[in-house]
Amino acid sequence: MTKKIGGNSLHPMTIAQIEALKVFSELGFEVTQGPELENEWYCFDALNVPKDHPARDMQDTFFVKSKEKSDDSKKSFVLRTHTTSATARAVEKAGKEGRLPCAFISVGKVFRNESTDATHEAMFYQVDGMLVVPKENAEEGSVSRLKGTLLHFYRKMLGEDVEIQLRPSFFPFVEPGLEVWVKFQDRWLEVMGAGIIHPNVLKNLGLDPEKYTGFAFGGGLDRIVMVKWNIPDVRLLYQGDLRINQF
Helix, strand or coil: CCCEECCEECCHHHHHHHHHHHHHHHCCCEECCCCCEEEHHHHCHHHCCCCCCHHHCCCCCCEECCCCCCCCHHHCEEECCCCHHHHHHHHHHHHHCCCCCEEEEEEEEEECCCCCECCECCEEEEEEEEEEEEHHHHHHHCHHHHHHHHHHHHHHHHCCCCEEEEEEECCCCEEEEEEEEEEECCEEEEEEEEEEECHHHHHHCCCCCCCEEEEEEEEECHHHHHHHHCCCCHHHHHCCCHHHHHC
């Protein structure tokens, strides 16, 4: 269905962003944003990504050169590789302000230094969420609650017949780590990384992991758009072709 403002059709990515934020807002998530030019602390260190992790390699990340060299990760900048940095900033601020439990959702551009093809781009959109609760309410931040939250999201985005699977995987900012797979039109697609927030991440954000727990998730919005409107090449979303607005 085409959505219009002032007689003009919205771009499919804009429609998907609006719908995604609406779904999570209705679940009680607070919308947050963060800088696209991010320091290494929030992009990597705070999220338990060690110095030798491949994500810090020049072939994966756009690093920004500075005239002054510094070992301080808060003074070294990159184009953010995920919007998890935005939700991490929001959780840290909520903790300092005593606004816990909390839940945040962020949608925005992220950047990866990789070759482009029909399913990959150097710039794309990601939807990212983080929920933190006291450990006495651990069920609210459990894997089962995570699965229910994401199943609700994908059903709202892609239809009630969507199925979801969580498969064990490794992501440094969660433990256990899970891949999120969605079955749509008889095909299984990997769409997200998710899991229970790693204790080191909670520590780095100023929270006591003995007192708090929760879940986090993040994945590309572009793939949802491609699946939802049967768009064969992700590059079509960023070429300025007005025909893409027919969706």
